[in-house]
Amino acid sequence: MSEQFIVDYRELPMLPLRGVLVFPYTVIHLDVGRKKSINAIEEAMLGNKEIFLATQKEAQNDDPNEEDIYEVGTVAEIKQILKMPGGTMRVLVEGICRAKVLNYVPYDAFLKVVIEEYKNETVEKDAELEALTRTLIYQFEQYVRMSKKIPPETVASVVTIDEPARLADVIASHLTLRIHEKQAILEALDITKRLNALCDILAKEMEVLELERKINIRVRKQMEKTQKEYYLREQMKAIQKELGEKDERTAEVEELREKITEANLPAEALEKVNKELDRLEKMPPMVAEAVVVRNYIDWILSLPWSKETRDRLNLDQAEKILDEDHYGLEKPKERILEYLAIRKLAKKMKGPILCLVGPPGVGKTSLGKSVAHALGRNFVRLSLGGVKDEAEIRGHRRTYVGAMPGRIIQGIKQAGSKNPVFLLDEIDKMTTDFRGDPASALLEVLDPEQNSTFSDHYLETAFDLSKVMFITTANSVYNIPKPLLDRMEVIELSSYTEEDKVPIALDYLVPKQIKEHGLKPTQISFSEGSIRKIIREYTREAGVRSLERQIASICRKVAREVVKDKDTSVNVTANSINKYLGVERYHYGTAEKESQVGVTTGLAWTETGGDILSIEVALVKGKGKLLLTGKLGDVMKESAQAGLTYVRSKADELGIPFEQLEENDIHIHIPEGAIPKDGPSAGITMATSLASAMSARPVRNDIAMTGEITLRGRVLPIGGLKEKSLAAHRAGINTIIIPAENKKDMDDIPAQIKKKMQFILVDHMDEVLAEALLPATDFQ
Template identity: 80%
Template sequence: MQQENEYRIMPLLPLRGVLVFPYTVIHLDVGRKKSVNAIEEAMLADKEIFLVTQKDAQNEDPYEDDIYHIGTIAEIRQILKMPGGTMRILVEGLCRAQIKEFIAMEPYMKVKVEQFKENNLEKDAEIEALMRTLVSQFEQYVRMSKKIPPETVISVVAIEEPGRLADVIASHLTLKIDEKQRILEALDVNKRLEYLCEILAKEMEVLELERKINIRVRKQMEKTQKEYYLREQMKAIQKELGEKDEKSMEIEEWKEKIEKANLPKHAREKAYKELERLEKMPPMVAEAVVVRNYLDWLLSLPWSVETRDRLDIKVAEEILEREHYGLKKPKERIIEYLAIRKLAKKMKGPILCLVGPPGVGKTSLGRSVAHALNRNFVRISLGGIRDEAEIRGHRRTYVGSMPGRILQGMKQAGSKNPVFLLDEIDKMTMDFRGDPASALLEVLDPEQNNSFSDHYLEIPFDLSKVMFITTANSVHNIPRPLLDRMEIIELGGYTEEDKLHIAMDYLIPKQIKEHGLKETNISFSEGAIRKIIREYTREAGVRNLERQIAAICRKVARKVVEDRNYYARITANSVVNMLGPEKYRYGTAEKENQVGVATGLAWTETGGDILAVEVALLKGKGNLTLTGKLGDVMKESAQAALTYVRSRAEELGISDEVRDSYDVHLHVPEGAIPKDGPSAGITIATALASAMSGKPVRSDVAMTGEITLRGRVLPIGGVKEKVLAAHRAGINTVILPAENKKDLEEIPANVKKKMRFVLVEHMDEVLKETLVKDQA
């Protein structure tokens, strides 16, 4: 028997991923040169070698700090040399030992170790209890794990030494190296037994969870297998009875739908091809859902459904007149289309573009056109669209793909010849996802839209019979290639008389109905409507007018709730009580003739407006200062106007001192609003000529026109809107370029009667008309 604290010098064998306990016999494969040398040295001596586990199994050449310092002294029982210079050895663990000193590292590791002798403890009650607990837990562990032979339990039960029992059990457990090392380093037997009991308790908890999971998985598998078996049986029974399974029934239903859909040849071939793919797919595969959605879209489109046009021109004309006041040109165009449809059966649908300020009835006119033609109506808004896929659809490879808005609208319409309204076509934008305006080219080109291609559908769809109507506030914001494919119909603003008729005939009855009132509760006088138009709204359309009428109806509705018999007669005087103080001053033109102030006419997206141009002279060096947030074009017009006025100083009665020694400050009021365009040229020139000559400008004259350095007056746009703005402001004389004479035909007759138009070709004619000769 060895003595305690015995020191020995021995060869060391570092182990990778393996730990050897005392009293255990194990095979080890050795291949490293140092390890082979250590075994050969041990065989030359007493066949004993010191076995220690590496901390990192991947380390090929470990040093002092790379190995644990407590290991097992083992006896080499057998050596078997393997091909390639490796060895397989059979070792038996003898006892624990601890490294005290490293003697050598080459040609093998030699160490001085302290050998620990296992104390033969007397079995007290605590150790006996720990041993019994450990054996009981080990038996239960063997039963649950089923990885250790049952014979092992018999050999373990027969061990009476506590330390040996712990080591033998630990050698049979599947533990991590650091946990096994902790057991090996537990020199106190009591602690070793306790630690093993704790480890076995945890392992059994894990095994119990594994068992429950396995049972659950097995039950699920059994259920799945049972369902599969029953389905196969059901298929066999259905086959014997001549019945069809669920998938076959679905395929038959799709075939019936395809036959009933009356598809064109290319669409029918595509549908059958997709159905063939669906038939070959397993029912629950994700691709099957994509094919079903595609077939659903393909069959829901109106390939051959067509409504019959109402070709009675008189009836259509009555409907348009009843639903819309004014709008002569658009109505004429619709009636012309009906007349041609009556004469020529095969005709491509026109592409109309209704351009005008907000609130003039562009969108509602599209609905009326559909009613007049007896066609289905569909509307989509293009405002803010920036993705090409919104028009052309997404490829089917994308998750959640679907057709574009055009085909969605056709499905909604339910016929292949609806009136299709594309609202706000000038509000589209573009970004990295493509240009939707370019995608619309194929839709709105009569030569191409008979075979419109959607990315989702992948087959052409005929849009040639669709009557497309687009709306826009401004022609300038519509891309030129798109504009080229459309027929422009301009809707100017309404006159006061137009607004009065629209309010009395359309807006008031509509708002009375929407607010739950009756004609016995409220009525409007003509004076009240005129007051609202003049002093509570300033617009080309009638949208704000309708809002003000709605505000009055709300106040009356509240009174009617309190008193059922309440009746309100809305007059010009009661409007102020209902709507508060006036928001706008009627007739915003200057009341008196003033020096250096001229009234111009401007076009905006909300209609026409009047524009005051003010000029002041200051002692200086002849510099020009411009304020009022003017654009580059307007600044250049001001420069040209000043050059013209200075060049004509002698004829205009301007002194040399004023011409050369005074700075000119030109300001356009409402400075927060951006202003641009060349049409203010003659207005600026008039204001400059007035300020520099000291002659007042007539306050009852408004003007518009572009000026050149030589004083020529060039034509401008938006004549109708500008003239209506002058009419609203109470101005009765308008100066226009002579080349704009043709545009006077668009101005309503009742406005034309009340106004005087002066057509000019040169700035001299303008000044002759505007400057007051005798100063008052």
């Protein structure tokens, strides 16, 4: 049987509804606040109190138009109006019948529509309608019983409704459905379709309710188990209290459980620590292993598993901090600023592994602190000098009472965050013995592809090191194991020149030492000449540590004078340095005053910077043997042999009689024999001295040289050109012979030094001899 309607056409004010839908035969309160809606209600009250209710498609729309409102709605009668504070009103309405909007009447004060009204006409039920009605009532009763959100008395009032259309609308109004689902039921004019739709909806809702019931049962069982355990523990506490026993162990375990809950541990670590806590709870307190387990739990809880500091990614501020803390060091600063720029663009960038390589005292460690300061991160330093046990890196296994994590995990704990700047100092000073290779253990720490799951033997669970910014320092690249070096980006920090040390001392070291010794700037001052004299005659270093110690020594002596006489004011000059520091301790090599046979000035690189070496060759009666003195290393001995072979091969061209080679021993000596000397840069210097001694031609005293030689006379490149050039300039030599392949390294030489010096680029030993040797007649 199909539903029959009485259709009527009317013009009514419209009230658009947000998030709610009104069915016919239902009574509901509506809160109205929009101006147009209030005007529509007032208009309805002036008439027959009837108004058309239609739901908006989007509840957030404050000013809906025709397209934003469903066409089918409900004609309702206004039963009561209650004005509320703030200009709103609460309206009680009762749905009468369905209606459909035919068109909107133009009106600014409120929405007014012409509707097509559908009033139900009572008809007799057939078998299909009766079956649908009974099914719907049964499903509704089951739904109410399972959901427990609808009062049971509601079911009693619903089942007494005889009209199928009214029954469907009343049941639909009690269901918790989405607006579009309710709208579909409202738009179903045919009663058979409406009842079928409601039966389908109720069937789905009961399936969901059944799943919810099963979940609730499972949760309730778990809660009951937890409550039972809690109840038993409380009973145990009460019994122990009655017996007069102190339950310190239980209190301790409960405290640890609370800390574990608050620690926000990763799943793997949480499972591990809970297992260990259960073991601790069951152990007798006096067992030695209980101490090991307790220490382990304390270590797990003390680590910053999820604590991070926020990076300060202001490039201008970072550059300012680096410039304030360090003079020069342009390349390291540039690399650090590049890292910050990339961090700003790529938030999930893996931490780089920077390796600062340079001689002692040039600021490698302090640069690491400045990086942490510029980034706003915590800073932690680990010295690897002399470390020879793998357990120092990976930790000890928990097989004895004194076991503890490795120094990497200890450093993370000390930092208090999982993304600190971690400085691994003196990475080239690690050694190896029977206890393992710590350098190999560091591979996992410094490999960006592996350190996200770093495993410490003590923790036995992965710790994420990928957000740590590792910075390593070393004096020499050659002592770092190759696999370890492969994982790092090397940044060279060359020795400070005298021109660098002077502003460093005046701008950084002097103010620092004046402050540390309790002096005032008015009580002591240093002239530039005094600083230069300290650098040249009282220190020999690549960095500025010894320079700072000498300045501190002067400040101590001045402080003593100030204590005796508060009005003391000292200006430290070059002439007064001897008064405070005593006699000069060092002197740098100086150029030979005259050109001599068999004496060549060479250039050397040392850990304290550059210096010059005078290589002397003498011929004595003998059998052609080569004698080397001056504590030379293997590389320099080989260079001497190669140079001698080259000179012998060129004997005819150099005018060297064959008898002189056979009847004379050749003695090569480098002064300051107590100092070990080695390195691949003295080949051409030795060959020049040999050629000079054998041909009796003097070597120019105003020229210095550096380079390695092959048997065929080819000149090979060397390192440390900047330091060697500065040493030559300091010694008063302004002409240097260097390998042609070192032309690229001339960019590192300070501009003011480069202007004063002449660099002769050579590819072959013949070119060296042509430049360095004077004719024998000139010498005579």
